[in-house]
Amino acid sequence: MQIATPVLALFRVCIYAFLLAPIVVVVLASFNAGNFLTFPPQGLSLRWFWTFLQNDVFLDAIAYSAILAAASTAVSLVIGTMAALYFVRHAGREAETVRVGVLLPLILPEILTAIALLFFFYEIGIGTEHKIALFTGHVLMTLPFVFLNVTTSLQGRDDSVELAARTLGASRYTAFRRITLPLIAPGLATGAVFAFIISFDTFGVSFILKGTGSAPLPIQLYDYLRFNFTPEAAAVSTVSILLTLVLVTAADLLFGRKA
Amino acid sequence: MTEVSLRALQKLYGKTLALKGISLDVAHGEFVSLLGPSGCGKSTTLKCIAGFEEVSDGRICFDNKDISRKLPEDRDIGMVFQSYALFPHMTVAQNLAFGLEMRRLSKSVIAERVAKAMEMVQLTPYADRFPKALSGGQQQRVALARALVIEPAILLLDEPLANLDAKLRNEMRGFIRDLQKRVGITTIYVTHDQDEAMTMSDRVVVMFDGEIAQAATPEEVYDRPASERVARFVGNANILELPVMAVRDRAAGGFDLTLPGGTPLHLAAPAPWANGALRVMARPEQISLTDPGFGQLGGRVAKRYFSGGHVEYTIDTDCGPLLVLGPTTQAVHEGDAVGLTFDASRLWPMAPESGAKP
16 A cells, blocks of 8 residues: 655654654753743753752762663673574574573563562562662663674674684684674674663663662652752753763764674 | 595484484595585585584594594684685685684785785785675685685585586686695585586595485496486486396396387396396486387487487387487477487496385
């Protein structure tokens, strides 16, 4: 069935509007000169960005989120790549079990993963101490994204290149480092960006597992908005959106064409 | 001197025995093809030799040294893959240099040997190209050069021509064969294409169901196949079941057979199992067409296919339909009655298939 082009175009505009409007509203609201988080903004100003930059609570939260995201991304890259290599090179029930296991946090509601981890860590007597539970949660949340991206970049590949390297005298490790790793680098980069952003943004897992002390940015924002309603929250969001955009663009410029 | 020696090689996948005891000796500098349909174990055999698959039982020796448990990188082999398996992120020169770098040779030695190898496969102008910028034939030559530049003890080729078009495939056959003879390297070549195996090899190893059915020169495999299955796999075969009238010498050969219609046919080949009747093989080009009423057997042309160099006929006879190859100069048409003459000196008796009565 053929859909008329103008109708299709209108549909497309609607979808983009639906997706982008909230972001546009938040960004515009952050330049608000007024005292309350309103839209349309009451005059333009950068005062709330200035306020935010002097607010140690938010700066700490951003730093904390960035470190947490970087650490969980690093761990996810290693585990996710290993799982992807296993899945692509093996067939049958074992490989399928690995795939479902790794993707489970993506399939289950985030809150279930979080509650399950909470029970588990209290059961083994660690609870939410030392951020171990929070970190584990973030690794689980980011793992599927590394796994899916690396799997995709492996699947189109010719398996025999690594074997060819072996016949030429490369050990298993050297063959991986010199041949497979460069070939899956675009998938690793995309997976890393996704993982970082997911960890940076995720709420449910952080909310339930964060424990006492400093909290990731989304939690800090939520706490702030419960008692305050200033455009500072929008300013924080704008900065966070900007960080995400920079990351995605950088990854796309570096690897986009190869991936 | 035996370069490669397979001793009762067995490979078990789960509960299925993919290799049921393969024993084979490949002489120094010999070109041996493993030929068979898919699933016959030829690729598994090659993978075991390369070290990609562990053997379940038996031994693989290079120069009388057991290498069955060695890792692929320690076996000193060069291998060409069906997909070529070139490193896509490296240039042609870097692809060739890889194996030499693994051997920790000096930069100058590597450059020299890479240059020489590129000359050998006529790819010098393409040194800085990436594989995807090359044609299939060129990629094939890079793969060959990459396998040979490390000067391995054994060259393994896994259906290297399967992805090329027919014309290029013919060119590459000659190219690989000439190169192999020039370098003098012991070569094991896996293919399912009987023409390829015949034209290139010193010896053809026909495999079925994880076993060697026959290992012999191309001429012998074609003219004196060990079984009906081999006969049919390496070419077209007419099988005629004929009663034995007189036995002159079972072992040395000499049987008088009768064709339908009573014409005698002498079989010169030995057939120790001959008993009442013999199944004999006649290749299509070993039967010639004559005028009706002449020849040893009468028939009628059922089908005629012109194929450029010759004409393929299917002739209906009292022995069933026979495939005959004739010259294009003969004016024979579908529906014509013809006479058939057999080249008796090349008739070959078929051993009874296992399970059949002796």
